[in-house]
Amino acid sequence: MDRAESARGSAIPEPSTAPQNRPDGWLAILARDPRRAVEEDQIVCLICGARFRQLTNTHLRSHGVSAVEYKQRFGYNRGRPLMCRALSRLYAERAVLTGLASHIRNRPIVTDPELRRRGGMRPVTLEELLTRRDARRAAERGAS
Numbered sequence: 001m002d003r004a005e006s007a008r009g010s011a012i013p014e015p016s017t018a019p020q021n022r023p024d025g026w027l028a029i030l031a032r033d034p035r036r037a038v039e040e041d042q043i044v045c046l047i048c049g050a051r052f053r054q055l056t057n058t059h060l061r062s063h064g065v066s067a068v069e070y071k072q073r074f075g076y077n078r079g080r081p082l083m084c085r086a087l088s089r090l091y092a093e094r095a096v097l098t099g100l101a102s103h104i105r106n107r108p109i110v111t112d113p114e115l116r117r118r119g120g121m122r123p124v125t126l127e128e129l130l131t132r133r134d135a136r137r138a139a140e141r142g143a144s
């Protein structure tokens with residue numbers, strides 16, 4: 001493809017626009033904001049681009065990564081469920097019904113001595129940074 005393009009004498013693509021023109025570029029774009037890979041009825045695997053209702057350990061193992069490694073690699077929050085929003089809501093509703101909610105309400109800073117020792121410090125994920133930035137921008141828009 002590169003040779004054909006140079007043979008036609010086409011301009012060298014701008015680095016900023018090149019990914020959008022390449023068929024494999026959309027995954028990289030999605031990975032810049034991994035939240036966008038999680039849609040209402042599907043979640044996109046950021047490694048191969050396949051779509052699922054839920055990213056299973058079996059699928060992730062086929063890429064040689066665990067769910068924890070996958071979340072770290074793409075900057076997801078540790079607690080992010082790797083499933084579409086509809087499924088995640090369904091599980092959340094079920095968890096409330098079965099009384100799991102009381103466990104979730106446990107604040108780690110209170111129950112985890114190691115976390116308390118570090119003063120609640122933990123690495124901030126890309127997902128969290130993006131969410132904070134969006135919240136800040138929304139607040140700024142509201143203020144102006």
Ligand SMILES: [Zn+2]
Pocket residue numbers: 045046047048049050059063
């Ligand atoms: Zn995959």
